[in-house]
Each structure stands twice: as C-alpha cells, then as structure tokens.
Amino acid sequence: MPGLRVIPATSDDPSFRGERGRLVDVALGYGPWPDEEIYVCGSPEMVSGTRAALRAAGIAADHVHCEEFNSYAGAAPDLTGFRSADEDHSG
Numbered sequence: 001m002p003g004l005r006v007i008p009a010t011s012d013d014p015s016f017r018g019e020r021g022r023l024v025d026v027a028l029g030y031g032p033w034p035d036e037e038i039y040v041c042g043s044p045e046m047v048s049g050t051r052a053a054l055r056a057a058g059i060a061a062d063h064v065h066c067e068e069f070n071s072y073a074g075a076a077p078d079l080t081g082f083r084s085a086d087e088d089h090s091g
Contacts, residue, residue, distance in 0.1 A: 024053040
C-alpha cells in the first residue's frame with residue numbers, strides 16, 4: 001500500500017530494541033499529521049487516551065475515526081471464518 005509505513009513499537013517490553021512508549025506518542029513522533037485520516041481501534045481506555053493525545057497534538061476531531069472493543073480475561077476470541085497460516089490454501 002503506497003504511503004503505509006509500519007513502525008514496530010512496544011510500551012512495556014524492556015528487551016525490545018525498537019521504538020518504545022505509547023503507540024500514539026510513537027506515531028506522533030513521526031508526524032506532523034494535520035491532514036491525515038487517523039484510525040484507532042482498541043479498548044475504551046486506549047481509544048480515549050489516544051483521542052486526548054491527538055487532540056492535544058492539534059489533530060482535528062473529524063480526522064480521527066475510532067472503534068472500541070472489550071476483551072474479557074480468559075475469554076477465547078471468536079475465530080470463525082479465519083484460517084491459520086499453516087492451513088492448505090491451495091484450493
């Protein structure tokens with residue numbers, strides 16, 4: 001995809017040798033992003049914190065698109081319709 005850049009980052013793994021910090025802070029470090037459309041998906045807390053950081057960085061609210069999800073400890077994700085990478089995809 002033209003223009004897509006992937007920057008691996010982690011917030012809490014001391015052995016990680018890449019970018020460290022909150023994802024929104026790492027991404028803003030590669031900005032500025034005044035005219036870009038920004039998509040955020042995560043827990044309600046993560047989405048709320050990301051929106052606040054983007055607003056503080058001067059990103060217009062109409063450029064930020066969010067989706068929240070909840071996860072429950074111990075609950076297995078619904079993988080109906082997904083196939084693993086080691087399945088036969090030839091047919």
